[in-house]
Amino acid sequence: MSFLELAKNRYTTKKYDAAKKIDPSVIAELQEILRLTPSSINSQPWKFVFVGESQLKARLAAVSYFNEEKINQASHLVVFSGLDNVEQFEQQIHRHLPEGAVAYYNQMLKPLGDSSIKAWLNNQVYIALGFFLSAAAHLGLDSTPMEGIQAAAYREILGLPHHQPLFAVALGYRHPEDKNQPGLAVKSRIQPADIIDTY
Numbered sequence: 001m002s003f004l005e006l007a008k009n010r011y012t013t014k015k016y017d018a019a020k021k022i023d024p025s026v027i028a029e030l031q032e033i034l035r036l037t038p039s040s041i042n043s044q045p046w047k048f049v050f051v052g053e054s055q056l057k058a059r060l061a062a063v064s065y066f067n068e069e070k071i072n073q074a075s076h077l078v079v080f081s082g083l084d085n086v087e088q089f090e091q092q093i094h095r096h097l098p099e100g101a102v103a104y105y106n107q108m109l110k111p112l113g114d115s116s117i118k119a120w121l122n123n124q125v126y127i128a129l130g131f132f133l134s135a136a137a138h139l140g141l142d143s144t145p146m147e148g149i150q151a152a153a154y155r156e157i158l159g160l161p162h163h164q165p166l167f168a169v170a171l172g173y174r175h176p177e178d179k180n181q182p183g184l185a186v187k188s189r190i191q192p193a194d195i196i197d198t199y
Contacts, residue, residue, distance in 0.1 A: 003134075010137040011187065013144045013170070015178040016073035022172060026139055027052070027076065033135045037128040041101040043093065045083040045121040046128060047163045052076045056157075060168070063153035067146045067170070074144070075172035079154060080129060081163035082122040086114050088162050089121065125166055136171060144170040 001009075027050060034048050051057050052075065060079070061071035071077050083089050093102055109117055129145060136143045147167045154165040174181055 006134070006137045008187070009182050010133065010143075011180055011182055011185075013074075013142040013172075013174050013178060014070060014180040015175040016070060016075070016142070016170065016172045017175045018073040020075065020173040021052075022075040022141065026141070029139065030078075030132070030135060034128060034132060037131045039124040039127060040120070041093075041104055042097060043089075043101075043105075043121070043124055044096075045089055045092075046125045047081045047083070047160065048128070049079040049081070049158055049160075050076055051079065059157055060149075060154060063150040063157070064146065064168070065148040065150070067144070067148050067168075070144055071168075071170050073172070073175070074170035076170075078132070078169045078171055079158060079165050080125050080132075080167055080169070081155075081160055081165045082118070082125045083162060084118055084121070084164040085162040086117050089117075122164075122166055129167065129169070132169065136169075141171055142174040146170065 031048070031050065037044075037046075039045070051060060057074075057077050058072055060077055061068040064071055083092075090105075093105060109120060112120075133143055133145060145167060146169070149165065149168050151165045154160075154168070155163075158165070179185060
C-alpha cells in the first residue's frame with residue numbers, strides 16, 4: 001500500500017477489539033522506530049512508555065477523561081513525555097551531540113530562557129507522534145492520539161521525575177463496529193486550495 005493510501009485509510013479509532021493483542025515483535029519494531037525518530041539538532045528530549053499490562057493501563061485510563069473506555073479496550077497505551085529538566089537536557093546533549101549542535105543550542109536556544117527551551121523540547125515530542133502514527137498504520141495497527149490525559153497523575157503513576165507526559169496513544173485493532181472507520185464515516189479535511197500554496 002502506498003503512503004497516500006495509508007493516509008487515506010488511517011483514522012482516529014474510537015472502539016477497539018479488546019480480544020486482539022499486538023504481538024511483542026511488532027511492539028519491539030515500533031520501539032525501534034521511535035528510537036530513530038528525527039528531532040531538531042538530534043536533541044531526542046523524550047521518553048516513551050509502552051503499557052500493555054492491563055492493571056497499569058486501567059490506572060492510566062482512569063485519569064484520562066473521556067478516553068478511559070478506548071484505553072481499556074486497546075492492546076497498548078503509549079505515553080509520550082518531554083524532558084522538562086533543562087539542566088539534565090544540557091548534560092545529555094554534551095554527552096551525545098557533536099560540538100556544532102551544542103553550539104547551536106547555546107547560541108540560539110539557551111538565551112531564550114527555560115520556558116522557551118521547554119516549549120522547544122516539547123515540540124520535538126510532537127514530531128515523534130507524527131512519525132509513530134504513520135509507522136503504526138504501516139504495521140496494520142489502529143491508533144488514537146489523545147491529549148485528554150491528566151498529565152500530573154500520569155507522571156506520578158509512571159514515576160517520571162524528569163519528564164512531563166504530554167499525550168498518549170491508544171494502540172490496537174479496531175472493533176468491526178467502530179463507526180469512525182473509513183467506509184463507515186467520511187474523512188473530513190479542509191480542501192487543498194485553502195491550506196496549500198504552490199509557487
